[in-house]
Amino acid sequence: MLSDKVLDNLPQEVRRRVEPYVEAVQLMTQTSNAKVLRSMAPSGIRGLILQRGKQGVPTKMPSHHRVYFDWTYPNDHPDMRELYTRAKEQQWNGDDLPWHIDVDPENTEKPIMPRQFMAFDDLRDRGIRLTDLEERRLNSSVASWMLSQFLHGEQGALFAAAQVTEAVQFFDGKLYGSTQVVDEGRHVEVFHRYLDTKLNKLYQINDNLFVIIDALIQDSRWDVKFLGMQIMVEGLALGAFGTLYQMTKEPLLKELLRMVIQDEARHVHYGVLALRDHFRHELSDSERREREDWAFEVALLMRNRFLSFEVYEEWFEHKLTRKEWAEFVTNSPGFAVFRQVMFKRLVPNLREIGLLSDRIKPHYDRAGLMKYFDGQSARELSGDQMIAELDAA
Amino acid sequence: MVGKRQARVGRFDVAAALAARALPGAMTPLIEQARLDAKMILERASGRAPSPLIGEQAEPAPLREVDLLSILPRAFVEKLRSAERDVRMLTGRLILGKNPSPLIERSRPAAGAVVSLPRKTPAMTRPLKVTDVIRETDDAVSIYLTEADGSALEFRPGQFLSVDVIIDGERCRRAYSLASACMAGTPRHITVKRIANGRVSNHLNDTIRVGDELAVLGPSGNFTVEPRPVNERHLVMIAGGSGITPIMSILETILRLEDRSRVTLIYGNRSWKDVIFRDRLAALRDEVGDRLIVDHVLEHAPEDWSGGRGLLTRDVLEGRLDALGIQDDGLQRYFLCGPTPMMQAAHEALQARGVAANRVAEERFTRPEEREGAKGSSEAELVMISRCGHEHGIQVEPGQTILEAALAAGIDMPFSCAMGGCGACRVRLTSGDVRMEEPNCLSRAELEQRYVLTCVGRPHAQSSILVEGA
Numbered sequence: 001m002l003s004d005k006v007l008d009n010l011p012q013e014v015r016r017r018v019e020p021y022v023e024a025v026q027l028m029t030q031t032s033n034a035k036v037l038r039s040m041a042p043s044g045i046r047g048l049i050l051q052r053g054k055q056g057v058p059t060k061m062p063s064h065h066r067v068y069f070d071w072t073y074p075n076d077h078p079d080m081r082e083l084y085t086r087a088k089e090q091q092w093n094g095d096d097l098p099w100h101i102d103v104d105p106e107n108t109e110k111p112i113m114p115r116q117f118m119a120f121d122d123l124r125d126r127g128i129r130l131t132d133l134e135e136r137r138l139n140s141s142v143a144s145w146m147l148s149q150f151l152h153g154e155q156g157a158l159f160a161a162a163q164v165t166e167a168v169q170f171f172d173g174k175l176y177g178s179t180q181v182v183d184e185g186r187h188v189e190v191f192h193r194y195l196d197t198k199l200n201k202l203y204q205i206n207d208n209l210f211v212i213i214d215a216l217i218q219d220s221r222w223d224v225k226f227l228g229m230q231i232m233v234e235g236l237a238l239g240a241f242g243t244l245y246q247m248t249k250e251p252l253l254k255e256l257l258r259m260v261i262q263d264e265a266r267h268v269h270y271g272v273l274a275l276r277d278h279f280r281h282e283l284s285d286s287e288r289r290e291r292e293d294w295a296f297e298v299a300l301l302m303r304n305r306f307l308s309f310e311v312y313e314e315w316f317e318h319k320l321t322r323k324e325w326a327e328f329v330t331n332s333p334g335f336a337v338f339r340q341v342m343f344k345r346l347v348p349n350l351r352e353i354g355l356l357s358d359r360i361k362p363h364y365d366r367a368g369l370m371k372y373f374d375g376q377s378a379r380e381l382s383g384d385q386m387i388a389e390l391d392a393a
Numbered sequence: 394m395v396g397k398r399q400a401r402v403g404r405f406d407v408a409a410a411l412a413a414r415a416l417p418g419a420m421t422p423l424i425e426q427a428r429l430d431a432k433m434i435l436e437r438a439s440g441r442a443p444s445p446l447i448g449e450q451a452e453p454a455p456l457r458e459v460d461l462l463s464i465l466p467r468a469f470v471e472k473l474r475s476a477e478r479d480v481r482m483l484t485g486r487l488i489l490g491k492n493p494s495p496l497i498e499r500s501r502p503a504a505g506a507v508v509s510l511p512r513k514t515p516a517m518t519r520p521l522k523v524t525d526v527i528r529e530t531d532d533a534v535s536i537y538l539t540e541a542d543g544s545a546l547e548f549r550p551g552q553f554l555s556v557d558v559i560i561d562g563e564r565c566r567r568a569y570s571l572a573s574a575c576m577a578g579t580p581r582h583i584t585v586k587r588i589a590n591g592r593v594s595n596h597l598n599d600t601i602r603v604g605d606e607l608a609v610l611g612p613s614g615n616f617t618v619e620p621r622p623v624n625e626r627h628l629v630m631i632a633g634g635s636g637i638t639p640i641m642s643i644l645e646t647i648l649r650l651e652d653r654s655r656v657t658l659i660y661g662n663r664s665w666k667d668v669i670f671r672d673r674l675a676a677l678r679d680e681v682g683d684r685l686i687v688d689h690v691l692e693h694a695p696e697d698w699s700g701g702r703g704l705l706t707r708d709v710l711e712g713r714l715d716a717l718g719i720q721d722d723g724l725q726r727y728f729l730c731g732p733t734p735m736m737q738a739a740h741e742a743l744q745a746r747g748v749a750a751n752r753v754a755e756e757r758f759t760r761p762e763e764r765e766g767a768k769g770s771s772e773a774e775l776v777m778i779s780r781c782g783h784e785h786g787i788q789v790e791p792g793q794t795i796l797e798a799a800l801a802a803g804i805d806m807p808f809s810c811a812m813g814g815c816g817a818c819r820v821r822l823t824s825g826d827v828r829m830e831e832p833n834c835l836s837r838a839e840l841e842q843r844y845v846l847t848c849v850g851r852p853h854a855q856s857s858i859l860v861e862g863a
């Protein structure tokens with residue numbers, strides 16, 4: 001790509017300054033669907049260029065959806081009603097997690113993430129030698145970074161769940177949605193408490209995550225909010241939670257994730273229920289195509305861009321280029337597992353809601369994601385099953 | 394400017410501030426005066442007279458602090474500020490080469506003042522399953538227990554469980570010793586004797602059933618022995634009433650695991666029918682022969698009773714020790730458990746015979762009615778806990794113990810019985826004032842070294858404690 005060549009010829013210091021912008025522009029020019037570009041570009045600018053999430057002040061996002069009232073209180077969606085009942089029964093209290101457990105992020109016996117999560121050899125090949133202690137610290141930085149992103153994602157989920165509850169037109173869905181709001185509030189509570197009292201390190205929101213949250217919070221269309229939050233971000237969350245759940249040896253975090261995953265499984269299930277019929281029957285072809293492209297772009301964003309750049313800025317800004325860092329992270333074993341778990345959950349759900357038509361399949365294929373096509377969707381998979389599957393792996 | 398309101402910034406203030414910035418500094422006082430004058434005239438004209446009271450007037454914002462944007466519409470100003478931040482972000486990165494910090498920095502309270510807000514105390518107890526209930530005497534019942542998953546309870550002979558019972562909505566915690574021999578395959582049980590007006594002991598005697606759950610902590614306590622088959626020793630034990638329970642566990646464990654050790658037990662009771670484990674002791678005696686000598690002493694003995702009579706007072710005890718021909722050989726170990734006067738008498742009798750205090754072990758069970766509750770402060774108090782080199786401040790609410798508050802704050806504190814009986818929660822008080830329920834298991838020496846028990850300790854002032862060896 002042209003801009004890559006230009007970048008390579010720039011002096012190191014100049015490159016460091018412009019690289020993030022070049023990346024942002026590349027990202028936007030790769031989007032082929034003009035409608036998608038139009039709806040995502042403002043978010044892209046706010047997140048990637050202006051870095052609104054990192055300005056150190058609260059971010060105020062306008063939202064343009066309509067609040068849907070129904071004064072007849074219909075029983076309109078038995079599956080959602082059922083999900084509502086289950087959600088009520090499965091409520092839990094964040095205080096009941098084993099908070100007394102002492103967490104030492106640098107403990108080698110009960111590491112938060114296994115040593116092999118990052119490929120340190122790869123770093124060595126790039127001329128960076130870390131001492132044993134530094135490797136452990138880097139590892140724990142990445143763990144803090146991941147958990148910080150979970151926390152920011154949960155904040156997004158909290159508000160998105162509230163919006164979606166307002167906007168959805170099924171009354172049973174609204175009732176269910178109220179439990180999801182509580183769930184997400186609890187997730188914010190427990191992740192924050194973990195980061196605040198156990199790890200003592202909180203990273204800023206990743207620019208790409210900001211873009212996704214910004215896009216779906218500001219979008220006026222309820223189904224795009226749904227798609228963004230319940231399918232994409234929740235899918236990302238499930239992938240990330242599942243990976244960490246599988247890998248961590250830290251008992252408090254493991255228990256925390258086990259509880260959170262069971263909630264999230266319901267959330268994705270709800271998304272699938274709400275969107276399946278809507279996408280199949282209510283949307284015009286071009287509208288459906290737009291959603292399909294939107295989902296694909298977001299999937300790529302999550303696959304390619306969720307790469308701990310904040311850790312890079314803290315540790316290696318003057319030693320590696322962003323591109324080198326991106327390669328290093330992309331190739332590290334931990335992130336490979338993470339991508340796999342994430343798409344294993346996400347792709348079958350996209351299929352289920354009808355956003356994997358023959359038109360888009362080749363794109364997914366090229367991105368290496370079609371192998372997940374036949375997996376079980378959230379509708380067919382309960383939280384318990386998910387945990388059992390992770391435990392067995 | 395404590396106590397003074399600052400006046401709203403108006404058009405005049407902004408005009409004056411603009412002028413002050415544009416004109417030479419020498420003009421500033423003039424402009425300042427003009428501003429105040431103009432304001433006064435304007436306010437008068439609009440019917441608002443200045444307040445007649447001194448100190449009531451709102452203070453005008455100092456000229457150099459007047460925000461020039463403040464007369465613009467709020468929404469517009471917000472947009473402007475946001476744009477300002479955007480530009481700063483861009484120029485920072487592109488021109489100055491400065492990224493925003495990847496970490497979120499929040500102002501932290503000064504070191505050592507991290508204060509956790511009080512939260513719900515996590516449950517400290519765990520449920521055990523009641524697998525059998527056996528009546529030992531008219532007013533004593535043995536309750537057989539396993540862990541909730543059916544596995545055997547781990548304990549050392551002589552240790553006790555803290556049992557929580559909820560009666561009329563109130564949590565009552567009592568200590569009951571495990572009375573079984575500590576051997577694989579032997580079912581574990583506690584034995585509960587009715588105490589006159591004892592809420593928990595009567596409740597358990599009346600209501601406990603197979604299949605119930607019992608909430609417990611522990612086992613805890615250091616009134617114990619380490620059985621070793623090679624040992625050949627003589628243990629002398631003195632028990633009164635239900636004080637037999639830990640003694641029974643120790644003596645049976647020792648007799649069964651140490652083939653050459655022997656035990657002499659002086660055991661006082663009110664009457665023959667009150668003797669807990671009467672048959673079990675007799676059976677054990679048949680089994681091990683001379684290695685076990687049981688000397689029953691009865692307060693109300695039948696006519697034909699040939700054994701000891703009376704309460705276990707010093708005189709009676711000395712008489713029994715003589716009658717049993719027990720000479721202290723400088724090696725024997727003594728185990729005491731019973732009512733306080735009996736323990737006192739036993740200590741005196743043994744001391745008179747020249748037995749060194751370190752060979753006498755005792756277990757004190759105080760009747761809850763005798764315990765003196767230590768009321769904490771009536772306000773929440775700050776307690777600083779240092780542990781593993783970290784300092785953590787917690788808020789202890791009135792009614793909470795330090796242990797409860799610390800656990801609620803997620804701090805890993807040592808404890809076992811949570812009723813002042815085992816010493817596991819001992820910490821050193823480095824400053825402040827902590828009061829404890831009495832009596833508790835701390836020795837006088839420990840008290841002098843400013844040790845406190847967090848499980849029964851409540852702060853009376855801001856205090857600091859040190860968790861040792863963590």
Ligand code: FES
Nearest residue numbers: 809811816818848
């Ligand atoms: S925990 Fe046993 S004395 Fe405090």
Ligand SMILES: [Fe+2]
Nearest residue numbers: 154157184187
């Ligand atoms: Fe969540």
Ligand SMILES: [Fe+2]
Nearest residue numbers: 157234264267
């Ligand atoms: Fe969720």
